[in-house]
Amino acid sequence: MNAPTPLATDASSPLHCDAVIVGGGPAGLMAAEVLAQAGVAVHLFDVMASVGRKFLLAGKGGLNLTHSESHAPFVSRYAGRQPQIEPLVQAFGGPEVRAWAQGLGVETFVGTSGRVFPTDMKAAPLLRAWLQRLRGLGVRFHMRHRWLGWGGDGALRFAAPVGEVQVTARAVVLALGGGSWARLGADGAWVSLLAQRGVAVAPLRPANCGFDVPRVDAPAGETRRAFLQELLGRSPEGAVGWTPHFAERFAGQPFKSVALSFTDSQGRHFSRRGEFVATATGVEGSLVYAASQLLRDEIEAHGHATFHLDLLPDHAPERVLVEVRHPRGSRSLSSHLKSRLGLDGIKAGILYEHLGKDGMNDPLALAHAIKALPITVVAARPLDEAISTAGGVAFEALDEHLMAIAAPGVFCAGEMLDWEAPTGGYLLTASLASGMRAGQGVLRFLGTGAGG
Numbered sequence: 001m002n003a004p005t006p007l008a009t010d011a012s013s014p015l016h017c018d019a020v021i022v023g024g025g026p027a028g029l030m031a032a033e034v035l036a037q038a039g040v041a042v043h044l045f046d047v048m049a050s051v052g053r054k055f056l057l058a059g060k061g062g063l064n065l066t067h068s069e070s071h072a073p074f075v076s077r078y079a080g081r082q083p084q085i086e087p088l089v090q091a092f093g094g095p096e097v098r099a100w101a102q103g104l105g106v107e108t109f110v111g112t113s114g115r116v117f118p119t120d121m122k123a124a125p126l127l128r129a130w131l132q133r134l135r136g137l138g139v140r141f142h143m144r145h146r147w148l149g150w151g152g153d154g155a156l157r158f159a160a161p162v163g164e165v166q167v168t169a170r171a172v173v174l175a176l177g178g179g180s181w182a183r184l185g186a187d188g189a190w191v192s193l194l195a196q197r198g199v200a201v202a203p204l205r206p207a208n209c210g211f212d213v214p215r216v217d218a219p220a221g222e223t224r225r226a227f228l229q230e231l232l233g234r235s236p237e238g239a240v241g242w243t244p245h246f247a248e249r250f251a252g253q254p255f256k257s258v259a260l261s262f263t264d265s266q267g268r269h270f271s272r273r274g275e276f277v278a279t280a281t282g283v284e285g286s287l288v289y290a291a292s293q294l295l296r297d298e299i300e301a302h303g304h305a306t307f308h309l310d311l312l313p314d315h316a317p318e319r320v321l322v323e324v325r326h327p328r329g330s331r332s333l334s335s336h337l338k339s340r341l342g343l344d345g346i347k348a349g350i351l352y353e354h355l356g357k358d359g360m361n362d363p364l365a366l367a368h369a370i371k372a373l374p375i376t377v378v379a380a381r382p383l384d385e386a387i388s389t390a391g392g393v394a395f396e397a398l399d400e401h402l403m404a405i406a407a408p409g410v411f412c413a414g415e416m417l418d419w420e421a422p423t424g425g426y427l428l429t430a431s432l433a434s435g436m437r438a439g440q441g442v443l444r445f446l447g448t449g450a451g452g
Contacts, residue, residue: 014155014166017043019442021173022147022156024051025186026428027414027435028175029130034439036137040446043167045145045158046185052127053184054177058428059123066097066425068110077426079293081419084395088433097429104129115425147176149193171409171442175435178389178415179204188389190416198406200397206386207420208427209292210284211299211377213242242282246353251280253346255309260287262307264298273313278346282377289387290422296380296390309373311347321367333360343370388427390420401441402434409445413438 019035021028024046032042044051058064067074074094078085092100098108098116106126107119118126135141148157148164155166174194177186188204195201254277261271276285288295291307298305312320320341328336337343343351351369352360359365383389393412397405402417404410413434421427 014168017169019171020169023175027431030432030435031173031439032139036139038443042139045142047146048185049143056123062121063123064115064425066094066116066429068114077421085430088437092433092436171445173411173438175414176416179383180386180389182384199404200394202391202418204389204391206380206383207390208289208387210381212282212379214378247280250278250346250349259310259313264294270294304376304378306374306376311370317371320370324363324367392416392418394418402438403441411438411441
């Protein structure tokens with residue numbers, strides 16, 4: 001996407017800059033754009049061979065730029081960090097993102113879910129146009145430069161192809177990402193570097209992630225529910241854990257057209273329709289990701305979380321019970337459920353997993369399970385597998401311009417800040433908005449008069 005620009009320097013002859021950006025994701029690129037448009041000479045450093053690696057990966061199935069919903073519901077997606085994120089997206093939210101893309105020659109459209117995409121659904125054309133604009137503004141890109149922190153004289157240290165180099169800057173924007181997808185450059189190695197400078201950092205945690213269910217080798221039905229009760233130390237609600245048979249047969253298959261509901265121990269409630277996927281160890285996919293913050297927090301507090309699955313959200317409980325009780329003659333129960341309710345495949349499999357043979361032949365138990373199947377999760381998947389990251393630089397450690405109070409001239413932006421949001425365009429919008437705010441903060445710090 002862009003060729004590396006070598007630094008003609010080493011540790012004995014540092015490069016001197018007005019503004020340095022560390023990190024070539026959306027937040028860093030937006031900060032670079034703000035600064036370069038104001039006439040500031042910008043040098044951007046990134047550990048990878050090209051910028052925007054995670055941006056391109058996010059757009060592999062269709063780049064979700066932002067969301068079209070109105071301001072109030074939009075900012076509510078940032079939950080506990082709404083007070084900090086709202087001012088950022090108020091200045092650069094959904095409409096502004098669409099106008100910015102249009103300015104790069106990329107038209108957008110609103111999908112049926114309200115999500116906003118480029119008309120060609122691709123990330124690469126937008127990134128190419130953006131980089132062309134930045135180069136035209138004079139931004140210098142230095143690739144394969146891993147940030148190592150600060151030297152004793154305050155210079156930035158980088159491990160580069162030519163060896164260690166040092167860079168001094170009047171202002172620095174750190175946009176290093178969270179800790180997910182380390183192979184794309186965001187490995188969270190910056191946490192200790194900032195902590196050493198006295199900048200408060202909340203522990204990084206997975207967000208928009210999958211979960212593991214308990215592995216259950218006991219047989220289906222009452223015996224297995226008793227096993228789960230002992231395993232979880234809780235009432236035998238009948239929460240499902242994958243048996244080897246279920247995991248082998250259904251891993252990778254989707255639960256389509258279902259509804260997931262969950263109420264945590266603090267009374268916070270989630271309910272939504274959609275789909276997700278069974279994995280060899282648990283669950284993942286868009287519907288699970290949407291509930292992941294509550295599920296993760298509940299697991300951290302209590303060791304497990306149980307959500308309920310409605311396998312037939314278009315069917316009232318009364319209708320389900322009538323159909324289950326309908327005489328099936330010589331047909332098998334599997335054939336009966338498929339013909340009367342359209343239940344087969346993984347949905348039928350999870351019912352057998354939960355109820356066992358005796359429970360499947362109990363109409364009341366079967367009807368209840370169809371409408372409210374409990375699934376317990378006991379661990380979030382590892383941080384590196386998550387779509388995004390919670391935790392990061394505490395907003396309380398920053399001023400309103402995203403400058404670190406303990407490190408004047410150092411600004412932070414993007415996913416390395418302590419916030420999270422569901423997928424749907426909210427992550428990218430807030431990353432861009434925070435990059436803009438950090439860039440404006442640098443302008444103010446440098447005294448250009450253009451910082452707002």
